[in-house]
Amino acid sequence: MNDSAPELPTERPLDTMEQFVAWLRDVAPYVHAHRGKTFVVGFGGELIEAGRLVALVQDLSLLHAMGIRLVIVHGSRPQVEELLALRGLPSRMGEDGVRITDTPSLDCVLEAAGSIRLEIEAAFSQGLPNTPMANSRVRIVSGNFVVARPVGIVNGVDFFHTGVVRKVDIEAIRSSLANDNLVLLPPLGFSPTGEAFNLTMEDVAASAAIALHADKLILVGETDGVRTKDGELHSELPAARAEQLLAAGDVAPECVHELSFLLQASRGSVPRGHLISQEMDGGILIDLFTHDGVGTMVSKQDLEALRDAVSDDVGGILRLIEPLEEDGTLVKRPRELIEREISRFSVLEHDGVIFGCAALYPFTADGMGEMACLTVHASSRELGDGERLLRRIEARAREAGLRRLFVLTTRAAHWFLKRGFTNATVEDLPAARQNLYNWQRRSLVLIKNL
Numbered sequence: 403m404n405d406s407a408p409e410l411p412t413e414r415p416l417d418t419m420e421q422f423v424a425w426l427r428d429v430a431p432y433v434h435a436h437r438g439k440t441f442v443v444g445f446g447g448e449l450i451e452a453g454r455l456v457a458l459v460q461d462l463s464l465l466h467a468m469g470i471r472l473v474i475v476h477g478s479r480p481q482v483e484e485l486l487a488l489r490g491l492p493s494r495m496g497e498d499g500v501r502i503t504d505t506p507s508l509d510c511v512l513e514a515a516g517s518i519r520l521e522i523e524a525a526f527s528q529g530l531p532n533t534p535m536a537n538s539r540v541r542i543v544s545g546n547f548v549v550a551r552p553v554g555i556v557n558g559v560d561f562f563h564t565g566v567v568r569k570v571d572i573e574a575i576r577s578s579l580a581n582d583n584l585v586l587l588p589p590l591g592f593s594p595t596g597e598a599f600n601l602t603m604e605d606v607a608a609s610a611a612i613a614l615h616a617d618k619l620i621l622v623g624e625t626d627g628v629r630t631k632d633g634e635l636h637s638e639l640p641a642a643r644a645e646q647l648l649a650a651g652d653v654a655p656e657c658v659h660e661l662s663f664l665l666q667a668s669r670g671s672v673p674r675g676h677l678i679s680q681e682m683d684g685g686i687l688i689d690l691f692t693h694d695g696v697g698t699m700v701s702k703q704d705l706e707a708l709r710d711a712v713s714d715d716v717g718g719i720l721r722l723i724e725p726l727e728e729d730g731t732l733v734k735r736p737r738e739l740i741e742r743e744i745s746r747f748s749v750l751e752h753d754g755v756i757f758g759c760a761a762l763y764p765f766t767a768d769g770m771g772e773m774a775c776l777t778v779h780a781s782s783r784e785l786g787d788g789e790r791l792l793r794r795i796e797a798r799a800r801e802a803g804l805r806r807l808f809v810l811t812t813r814a815a816h817w818f819l820k821r822g823f824t825n826a827t828v829e830d831l832p833a834a835r836q837n838l839y840n841w842q843r844r845s846l847v848l849i850k851n852l
Contacts, residue, residue: 428780429691431721431755436690437469440579440614444607445622446477449680450518458622459525460534461686462584467538471579473610474542475587476522477603478514485510496559499659503563503600511563511600515588519544522586542584547571548606550591550599565591565599567609575614604663612670619667619675620686621660626679627698628661629654639700641668664700674753675700693752693779708794711747711759716740718756719747723777731813732775733840747775748794750787760791762798765832769805770849771795772835776809792821800852807852810845823848 443462449455466472479501486493486507494502503511526542528535550565568591578585587610589601604621611619628636628644630652639647644665647653653661657677664675678685678697689695711719719740726732740747743761750758760776773795778787799807808831809818819825826849828839839845 424780427725431718432691433468435754436465438471439617440471440473441465441618441620442473442475442607442611442614442616443620443622443686444475444477444603445680446603446624447480447482447514447518448477448624449622450476450521451480452680454680454683455521456525456528457683458680458686459522459528461684463526463535463538463540464687465690466540466584473575473579473585473587473614473616474522475589475603475607475610476518477589478511478518481514481518482507482510485514496556496561496564500553500561500602501564501600502559502561505563508563508598508600511590512598515590519586519588526584540584541582542586543578544586544588545574546592547575547585547587548591548601548609550593550601552593552597552599563597563599565593565601567591567601567605570610570613572613575610604660608663608667608670608672611667611672616667616672617674619664619672620678620689621664621676622678622680622685623660624680625654625656625660625677626681627677627696628657628700636698637695639698641665641700641702644668644700661700668700668702673702693757699753707751708790709749709751711744711749713741713744715747715749715751715756715759716744718751719749719759722756722759722779723775726777732777733843735775748791748798750778750791758787758791760795762795762802764799764802764804765834766802766804768832769803770832771799771802771804771807773799773807773809776814788817789821796850796852805852806849808847808849810839810847812843812845815846815848818848818850821850823850 445458449458462472462474483493489506489510491506491510496502501507523542526540529538547570548567549569551568553561553564553566575585587606589603589606591599591601593599607619607621626635628639630647631654644661648658648661660677664677667675676689676697676699678689682688682696685696689697716737720737723732723735727734746761746763748760749756758778761774763772763774765771776788776791778791796807808826809823811818826847828836828847830849831839831847
């Protein structure tokens with residue numbers, strides 16, 4: 403055992419350990435995919451007020467340990483409201499819900515931001531044994547990274563010290579990230595003349611994500627995702643569809659603000675935007691490391707693709723099929739073989755991760771084709787992905803002029819029989835394939851007319 407590791411229970415049921423190993427293997431593709439990427443994570447002061455900061459910091463520290471570069475943006479609205487109330491000052495909002503920040507209000511904004519910054523830095527400084535922060539060495543850097551300008555007078559209303567982002571110092575932020583630091587951005591900006599401006603968390607987060615060409619913008623808010631007015635939750639939204647929903651006024655009012663900034667980031671070249679509920683413990687981890695995720699993901703294009711495989715997919719295919727090769731479900735295929743035969747494969751890709759594959763080997767003279775290596779990740783086997791791959795291979799076989807499709811299987815005969823295949827014998831195979839039949843495996847032969 404590693405002497406520096408936290409103490410863990412020494413006795414665990416075997417099935418629990420097997421589940422843990424299976425889970426760790428399942429998330430491995432996401433760890434590889436996210437390593438070295440830049441994520442901007444924004445959350446409101448409501449999360450801090452609800453006592454959820456420590457849990458969020460633990461999750462962000464884990465992402466940092468996995469090699470993800472993080473820029474964190476916090477809000478402070480409830481904390482400012484509390485300070486205004488304590489001082490007997492009015493809280494004034496514009497029509498769009500943006501605070502009108504006069505000079506006394508600005509003092510409350512600055513005090514709240516300073517207090518929250520210290521609270522966040524303290525949370526990242528934890529390192530108690532037997533906690534998720536044990537052995538963590540996280541440095542967090544903050545500063546005057548954001549240049550702002552005043553909102554000015556809108557419809558006759560002077561917003562005083564309320565501003566919008568004008569520019570983000572991307573070189574300074576990138577330098578801090580390159581030195582393995584986390585960067586913390588408060589909802590504040592400064593003008594070249596030294597004035598301070600109150601900004602919205604969403605504006606700072608979206609502007610930073612765009613300027614940094616971040617891979618993801620993640621907003622942790624009070625809603626569980628983007629819903630329509632009738633309550634339908636959209637787990638995935640291509641940006642074009644999200645624009646249509648907003649234009650049609652078919653977005654729940656509580657979701658409009660966050661969705662607008664996710665779309666702003668999308669228009670500014672950020673590939674993925676996420677809206678996750680602050681009420682879900684570990685919501686960011688669930689969203690980033692599971693197939694279905696949580697909340698809503700806004701993307702520049704559809705996330706899922708069923709397509710012909712290319713050479714870059716070899717590694718993903720190997721990670722997908724290796725567990726089935728180890729338990730004997732599939733015949734072992736060395737990397738060199740897959741590299742040579744990659745053009746025969748079709749893959750199902752979701753958000754950059756290969757979740758399914760199948761290959762077609764034609765025997766043109768016999769008018770037959772073999773579907774081989776049909777594999778779907780365990781997390782999507784009940785979602786119909788196997789059937790989608792089957793239809794893809796059938797379509798490719800028809801395009802090649804083949805009349806029948808056959809499979810050899812040791813464990814999935816019932817699945818194929820339910821989808822139109824019938825039992826056959828080795829003698830029904832093309833002669834060339836009969837010569838390659840593995841009599842030790844004694845695979846069942848099933849054939850389907852196309």
